[in-house]
Amino acid sequence: MAYPEQQLVDGLLAISGALAGHIDPGAAFRATAVAIGTLLPHDHMDVAVLLHEGRSHVCYEAGCRTDWSELARRPVPVEVSPVRAVLRGELPFLLTEDALCDPRFHFAGALDGPIFAASLRSRIVVPLRARGNIVGALNISRHERGCYGPVELEVAGHCAEFIAPYIFALNQTEEARRAMLAESEARNREELLRVGASRLTEGMERERKRIAMDLHDQTLADLARVVRQVSALSRQGIAGAVQLAELEREIVNCLTELRHIVDDMRPSVLELFGLRDAIEAHLNRSVSRAVPSIAVRIHDASEGAADTLPERILTALYRIAQEAINNAVRHAGPRLIEVRIEATVSALRVVVTDDGVGTGEIDPDASSGIGHMHTRAALIGARLRIGRASRTGGTRVAIEIARDRITAPPADAPATLLENI
Template identity: 30%
Template sequence: ISHAGSSQDIPATLCATVVETLRLPAASLAVHTRAGARVLARVGSLGDHPHHFDMLHQGAVVGRLSVGLREGEAELDRQDGLILSSLASQAAPAVASLRLQEELRSSREQIVTAREEERRRLRRDIHDGLGPALAGLRLRVENATARLPAEDTLREALRAVSDDLGMAIKEVRRITDRLGPAPLGELGLDGAVRQLAAAFDGARLSVAAVFAPTRLPPLPAAVEVAAYRIAAEALNNVVRHARASRAEIRLEADAEALTVTVEDDGTGFGRGADHRGVGLRSMAERAAEIGGRCTVESFVHAGRGTRVRAVLPRSTVGSAPAPFPASSLESR
């Protein structure tokens, strides 16, 4: 712990040390926030019956160290338990200092999630409710106008009303477009990404879209928006900079995360090039604001190409994890 570069390195250092030194299959360190337990580091798979150790600081539980059992063991060795309990106590002050950062990050994620969910609700309500209602009123006005004699003075007044309704319909469309990417509201994430791939596909660049599973499960609005924006920005970078002939967008969803990968066979960044552009920063920020991460690798295919990979967690967005239940925390 004392040799860790900073307090942020302690969770990963502690988990790696526990696994390597005690030869346990897995270790995980989570911090307790108002939104629930947030995993700071994990090595290996904890299995079905992990053992948990409270991390206490000034009388409060600030975190939890969890370890998996060795194969064939029904419970943790007593000596190992004493060592791990001591490690949890030693690391508790550092974890307490990380808690505030995680609280802030959690609050930001909740704000972004609530914002995007509300935008999606508003977009749906306006698109499905107000938009059709205005279109119906305009049609009735036009039908009434058509039934009037040509010399009737009301025709001009009704035409003006119809024009005003047309302007209102256009304004409704502009509002819904500002609430989020229009293709998402109309086609869902699957259809929006397919449309995006088709828009960039052409004679010079072949773009394919791949989904696993073939039909994506329902996702929180914040995840959908981030995935679509990151894919669009990555493809835009391919067209502007990569000089590629092929590109692929892959969206893979599992129980924990949605992974967005955009690969091309272009020129890459170039050795030693500074690739911290606005677009790359934007993709990283979009992922980070919902608790995810975005990485960019160059020369991924025989010395060519670039890979953008964003991992967007589903569990930290949409619904918060449950806080540490007292019954599951075993102090030793």
């Protein structure tokens, strides 16, 4: 039985009115879904919109929410869409009494999980056309079996004709906006790397001067004192137990200072034992002379995933964590510093947390360390976030790098810097 003509006209006019005023394709579609519901009752509705000359698509949902909502932010190839036959124009439509057992929706690699999870049994799939081409597909579903037939299919086609040009235009606008943002972010990142690389180079030069001063003022002075003691013993012609013990202590102190300087220059623990042990060694060394004492805690939940990273990325993560620990010890006055290393399927994260006075007490102009942390993160494509650890204070430094970003160095990153970060 056909829909009453006036009901159909009123419904289509309601759809047109629902579209008006929206500039976001997702919001426009959700408003449209309410109007379409007066003509075609449904439990779930989504629209797949083609991108990149039909190679990929995004998805906007209305009704019950499924994993397909993630496709609004992350386009995927058309090949994995359960409705790819309509998107490609291979079938004029899809109409099924029970999509759960309809093989047209299920094939190797299909993103068909939501059909089962949301029990989308009755389904109508019709193409969206604009400028004579298929630009997407409108998908209408109910939980019950056998809810739709040829009459509902025809109404769905009319609805698709109404929304297709508007959804297509909004999506094109959204794509243009994303392209502009991406270009702007690329320019900003290039400028960040340029300025950051310059600052990091200056910081490295200052660090070399500091190391030279440490060697001159401390280690060389200690060695000169040892030489004088040896010379005095030589002139006396005899060395007692007390003098030898003193000489031994002086030599041990020199070796300890040299080891600290060498460890700062090149983290050998990192190379030999991995990220967790290197951070733990630095953590313990940093708080060893703190007054009052600082408790430390480290937990590695990554199952060693960090140590599979390329050396340049591993070293950068260590240096950022090292700087975060140093800042906490020097500026925050914490009672506890905690480090967590975590890994997920998509990312690896190092989090340094303290319960000190918080970021508000750190003067950015007095310490270039925070700027260096941001630069190191940018050079390896990592995300660095610095903020309050809790409502009562403290600082949380989180470095996160996506696994798909763990590739070759950025083209605009100076090679000499990458070798030294």
